[in-house]
Amino acid sequence: MRPEEALQGIDVVVLAGELGSRLRGVPGDTPKVLAPVAGRAFLGHLLDHFAGFGARRVVLCLGHRADRVTAWLAQGGARRGLEVTCSVEPRPLGTAGALRFVRGELGSDPVLVANGETFLDADLRAFVASHRLSGAQASVLCAEVPDTGRYGRVEIGPDGRIRRFDGRRPGHGVVGAGIYLFSAAFLDRLAASDAASLERDVLEAAAPGALHAHVSRARLLDIGAPEDHAGDHAGDRDDDDRGGP
Template sequence: MRSEDTLANIDVAVLAGGLGTRIRGVLGDTPKVLAPVAGRAFLGHLLDYLSNHGSRRVVLCLGHLADRVTAWLARGDSAGAMDVVCQIEPEPLGTAGALGYVRKELRSGTILVMNGDTFLDADLRAFVASHRLSGAEASVLCVTVEDAARYGRVEVGADSRIHRFVEKAPGTGTINAGVYLFSAAFLDRVIAQGAVSLERDVLEKAPPGTLHAHVAKARFIDIGTPESLAAAGGVIGGRDA
């Protein structure tokens, strides 16, 4: 499998409907997914990353300030030859609820889901291969960070299965990087359960050993706070260095 073919037959859902309350003081009326990072909108970096892995179809799960995102896309700032579909939720539905709202647009047997406010330069080819070999219906892309204080840790066994999610604690740790591969059947069960939060209602409640973990060696950043947004350019802007 070549990198440019990795996502050729996998639809991608990008969760980008959050309110961005923690960085509203910095961004004002700019939606978080359009935050300027390394000279361009954050969403442009995400779409280029997906395009470089062969993505052909991306569904943006939008909400707050969605009109700004659709206007940005209409200017043709990014996305190349990809089919980018915008779905705007009528009210905040949560990360799992948003997937239910856009389910009709996700047509592939395997679906890649990713947060719209995080970035890591992981090799998605390795993630997809690992998911397929595992035989699991759901896989979580994980990464080890020096300071896991802001994130819940993930305990991964020797079998590459997630044994449990642990409360936030300082120090080096392996975390959920906010990128997932789900079978269509798994996603349908999540939606049927009426889950609101993908993280709390689905992943953290999954029986131990249900979820496959692929721990990538990659640089990771989220843009959820003013401090992390300010640092994002150093990760994204220097990833080809």
Template sequence: MKPESTLAGVDVAVLAGGLGTRISAVLGDTPKVLAPVAGRAFLGHLLDRLAGFGARRVVLCLGHRAGRVTAWLARGDFDGSLDIVCRIEPEPLGTAGALGHARGALRSDPVLVMNGDTFVDADLGAFVAAHRASQAEASLLCVEVEDAGRYGRVEVDAGGRIRRFVEKAPGRGTVNAGMYLVSAAFLDHAAAAGAVSLERDVLERAPAGTLHAHVVQARFLDIGTPESLAMAGHVMARTDA
């Protein structure tokens, strides 16, 4: 599959409604997804990368300061081939709640779900192929990092299935990169259950062996802290090189 057709026919849901409390002292009233990175909004980098893999339709799950994001979209600082749909939550609903609120706008099966504050320089074509081969209702893109202390670990068995999620602990480990391929049935189940957190209420409660993990060696960025945001420009520059 060519990179430019990898996500053809796959809707992408970007979770971009978080409060960003850990970096509010740095960003002020700027939403986290609009954090300036390498000369432009972080969201612009994400959208252009999705377009590069053939995405055509992106649903932005917005909440906190959504008006700032929609105003940025109106300026058009991203790949113009994308059809952008905004779903604004009426109150903080959590990551699973935001997906439930946007469920009617997500038409494909599977759907690619991603956090709006993380970036992973991975081959999404390989991720899609691995997900389809696994026949799992949900697959997580996972990366190996030098220090898993911030994120918690994902334990994966020899067949690529997730055994369990474990507490944060320092040292090298495999972590959730904040990108998922999920079936329509999986989304419907999460919405019907009234889940709030996609991570805690849905993924971590799934029976062992039901979720698939696609583990890659790739550059991974989470802009959720002042320290990681300060490093973001360097990471993106290396990715663009």
């Protein structure tokens, strides 16, 4: 499989319903996905990354100030040939609630889900292949970082399955990168639940071994951290991806 074929036929969902009030130098009513990174809206980098791996359809889950994002799209923010659909939640639903809200618009199996605040320039071809080989209904793309205290550590067993989410502890380790592959069956169960937070109520509540992990050494960019979103390295990558800790 060529890199540009990795996401062909796979719907992509970007969870982008939060505000940018935590970002230094960015107006508080600006959606985080429009925060400037390397001279461009963060969302532009995300969409280009997915399109580069063959994505053709992206659903944006938006909330307050969705009009800013739709205006950015109307001005040509997204790459040509990429179908971008905006779903505006009627009230804050949480990350799991946002997925529940758009479940009926998603037709592929699996679906790639991405947190709109983080960027990992990893090889998504390797992630998709690892997910399919694992046989799991849900896979989490993870990253090795020098300090897990900012994110929350993920403990992975020798079988590549997540044993637990271990909270924020200092030191080198593996963290979730905010990118997931979910089967249709997994999304159907989520849609039938009353979970609000994808991370807390769904992933962290999963039984040990239920979730597959694919670990990348690519650089993790978090626009919620001033030292990250002010940088200019959104495109840096180390392509050494592997399916274990």
